[in-house]
Amino acid sequence: MGEVSNEKKKELFTLLLKTRRLEEKLIELMTTGEVAGWFHSNLGQEAVGVGVTAYLEPEDYINNTHRGRAIIIGKRVPLKRFMAEALGRKNGPCEGISGEMHYFDLKYGILGQSGTLGGQIPVAVGVALACQYRKSDQVVICIFGDGTVDEGNFHESLNIASLWKLPIVFVVENNGWAQFTPQKATASQVDIWRKAEGYNMLGKVVDGTDILEVYEVAREAIARARKGDGPTLIECKVRRWEGHYIGDPQKYRDPKDIEEARRVDPLSKFQKRLMDEKILTLESMNELDESVKREIEEAIQFAKSSPVASREQAFQNVYV
Amino acid sequence: MKEITYVKAINEALREELARDDSVIVMGEDVGISGGSFNATKGLFEAFGSKRIIDTPISESAIAGIAVGAAISGLRPVAEIMFMDFTALAMDSIVNSAAKMRYMSAGQCKAPVVFRTLGGGGVSAGPGHSQSLESWFCHVPGLKVVYPSTPYDVKGLLKSSIRDDNPIIFIEHKFLRAKGEIPEEEYTLPLGQADVKREGSDVTVVTWGQLFFKVATSAEKLAREGINIEIIDLRTLIPLDMKTIESSVKKTGKLVIAHEAVKISGFGAEIAASVVEHLFDYLDAPIRRIGAAFTPIPWGTVVENAVLPQEADIISAVKDIVRSRQAKN
Numbered sequence: 001m002g003e004v005s006n007e008k009k010k011e012l013f014t015l016l017l018k019t020r021r022l023e024e025k026l027i028e029l030m031t032t033g034e035v036a037g038w039f040h041s042n043l044g045q046e047a048v049g050v051g052v053t054a055y056l057e058p059e060d061y062i063n064n065t066h067r068g069r070a071i072i073i074g075k076r077v078p079l080k081r082f083m084a085e086a087l088g089r090k091n092g093p094c095e096g097i098s099g100e101m102h103y104f105d106l107k108y109g110i111l112g113q114s115g116t117l118g119g120q121i122p123v124a125v126g127v128a129l130a131c132q133y134r135k136s137d138q139v140v141i142c143i144f145g146d147g148t149v150d151e152g153n154f155h156e157s158l159n160i161a162s163l164w165k166l167p168i169v170f171v172v173e174n175n176g177w178a179q180f181t182p183q184k185a186t187a188s189q190v191d192i193w194r195k196a197e198g199y200n201m202l203g204k205v206v207d208g209t210d211i212l213e214v215y216e217v218a219r220e221a222i223a224r225a226r227k228g229d230g231p232t233l234i235e236c237k238v239r240r241w242e243g244h245y246i247g248d249p250q251k252y253r254d255p256k257d258i259e260e261a262r263r264v265d266p267l268s269k270f271q272k273r274l275m276d277e278k279i280l281t282l283e284s285m286n287e288l289d290e291s292v293k294r295e296i297e298e299a300i301q302f303a304k305s306s307p308v309a310s311r312e313q314a315f316q317n318v319y320v
Numbered sequence: 321m322k323e324i325t326y327v328k329a330i331n332e333a334l335r336e337e338l339a340r341d342d343s344v345i346v347m348g349e350d351v352g353i354s355g356g357s358f359n360a361t362k363g364l365f366e367a368f369g370s371k372r373i374i375d376t377p378i379s380e381s382a383i384a385g386i387a388v389g390a391a392i393s394g395l396r397p398v399a400e401i402m403f404m405d406f407t408a409l410a411m412d413s414i415v416n417s418a419a420k421m422r423y424m425s426a427g428q429c430k431a432p433v434v435f436r437t438l439g440g441g442g443v444s445a446g447p448g449h450s451q452s453l454e455s456w457f458c459h460v461p462g463l464k465v466v467y468p469s470t471p472y473d474v475k476g477l478l479k480s481s482i483r484d485d486n487p488i489i490f491i492e493h494k495f496l497r498a499k500g501e502i503p504e505e506e507y508t509l510p511l512g513q514a515d516v517k518r519e520g521s522d523v524t525v526v527t528w529g530q531l532f533f534k535v536a537t538s539a540e541k542l543a544r545e546g547i548n549i550e551i552i553d554l555r556t557l558i559p560l561d562m563k564t565i566e567s568s569v570k571k572t573g574k575l576v577i578a579h580e581a582v583k584i585s586g587f588g589a590e591i592a593a594s595v596v597e598h599l600f601d602y603l604d605a606p607i608r609r610i611g612a613a614f615t616p617i618p619w620g621t622v623v624e625n626a627v628l629p630q631e632a633d634i635i636s637a638v639k640d641i642v643r644s645r646q647a648k649n
Binding site: 106121313 | 345379383384387395417425426428429484486
């Protein structure tokens with residue numbers, strides 16, 4: 001394990017904190033109806049998206065997921081830009097056509113998210129193929145949840161990516177739930193990293209609530225992919241604090257499981273560590289929190305004062 | 321001019337576009353070393369190498385999805401789905417990824433991918449390798465759908481499809497040895513433009529794909545009986561060239577739509593509805609549609625012929641509406 005500098009740790013903490021505060025704010029906006037549609041919370045799972053993106057170069061790619069705000073923050077998308085899309089504004093990168101769930105932002109290497117789970121996997125592999133073809137030195141991260149692993153696209157794509165030694169890293173955010181059904185009811189193998197062997201691929205498993213662990217494993221995998229040594233499958237074990245979506249009554253879930261999940265907090269865990277290591281003090285932590293909250297508030301104000309996507313936009317870009 | 325087979329015309333189009341533009345790649349099952357299941361990609365692997373002519377595993381969904389990913393990153397993949405029946409396995413990548421990428425990203429990217437696939441029956445290929453499923457794709461905004469009949473059309477349209485910036489379903493038919501003349505020099509044909517393959521004044525017959533050949537032989541027989549049909553070969557279904565259909569229907573007042581796909585919910589229904597909506601006053605007789613029976617396509621010749629539209633069906637439909645016009649007069 002390489003030594004992570006204090007500065008880098010502080011940066012990771014800031015991204016993690018920003019993701020958490022953004023998520024809390026989005027849930028609030030969802031509840032008041034200002035964010036439309038369905039919202040799938042990433043509370044408790046943030047360390048994965050932040051950890052795997054933090055080591056990417058700006059020109060590297062990652063697909064989005066339906067719990068994907070950590071990816072967007074990790075990829076350093078300005079909050080104003082993201083919030084404009086989340087609130088359906090014309091100056092979001094998708095001009096309010098796709099919203100937060102299908103957030104697509106090529107300027108920051110974010111490849112969007114398909115409605116079908118698994119649809120994004122071959123697309124990400126295709127982007128990696130183009131990177132290899134052009135010898136561009138770029139790397140693609142393809143991230144998805146444990147439920148998606150059961151799609152045929154997972155099998156087809158991992159086989160090909162390994163066979164062609166493509167510059168791609170597969171990251172599974174395993175929260176143990178495929179929507180309303182527990183993993184144990186759907187998966188013959190709950191240790192997803194073990195599937196890598198079937199594709200002659202390197203498989204790794206990490207505690208997805210430990211951001212430094214995620215960061216380190218991602219760093220190695222990204223370096224391997226960039227060198228031309230082929231893909232890695234990284235399984236990040238996490239806990240889902242909320243239901244599948246905000247408002248999900250979770251009648252299918254034992255309340256004790258929810259309680260236990262919420263006790264595993266990647267943010268407070270990392271915060272405690274940085275305080276123990278004297279990288280953060282209570283005072284600097286509070287200052288940071290205030291400034292993050294301010295930034296989010298400014299982003300919301302910016303988005304709210306931006307024009308809403310117009311009727312005409314609905315009919316654009318169907319064809320080139 | 322030179323005479324060439326349908327499959328050779330496909331091969332020439334691929335070869336010319338690969339030579340012209342190094343962002344063009346060809347991928348699919350058996351397209352590389354073996355030269356393709358039906359020789360469409362013969363010799364390309366030797367000429368352009370394994371980086372550009374890519375043999376894939378039997379993974380249609382991944383083939384199509386990977387092609388989309390490569391397309392949004394600046395390549396122009398031509399992805400082969402061996403039989404049209406197998407597009408069912410690639411449907412998510414085609415319908416949910418290829419067709420929507422540009423729209424969902426508000427124009428941040430484009431997906432210039434061509435999905436080549438072999439449609440149609442008539443060769444005892446059985447229920448799993450004979451379907452004409454073009455109407456599935458005509459129903460999806462964002463896709464273009466091309467189904468050429470002749471060697472001349474298939475070459476010119478494949479070249480244009482590869483150069484087009486939209487995702488395209490490019491359907492080839494199974495009369496791969498059908499011969500036709502093409503120019504010696506390079507040419508392309510515009511998408512979205514129907515071709516009047518035969519001029520006539522009595523009945524307009526709109527057709528496409530491999531049923532064109534049966535319509536053409538029907539036309540000769542009908543001419544001997546004094547009935548002159550005008551054959552419109554659509555070549556491209558989406559975008560649909562309604563102008564050419566309109567001007568012909570205004571001239572003849574009678575319309576037969578003949579396709580090999582199952583008649584129910586076939587693309588002919590869309591054309592018929594559009595003509596009724598816009599040209600009702602010009603019609604002298606009810607529109608007739610010809611298509612396959614509402615069954616899977618069986619294997620044996622007798623049963624397959626019973627299901628797929630035949631020359632006799634075309635001739636009798638044309639005569640029917642000519643007679644109904646005479647009765648009306």
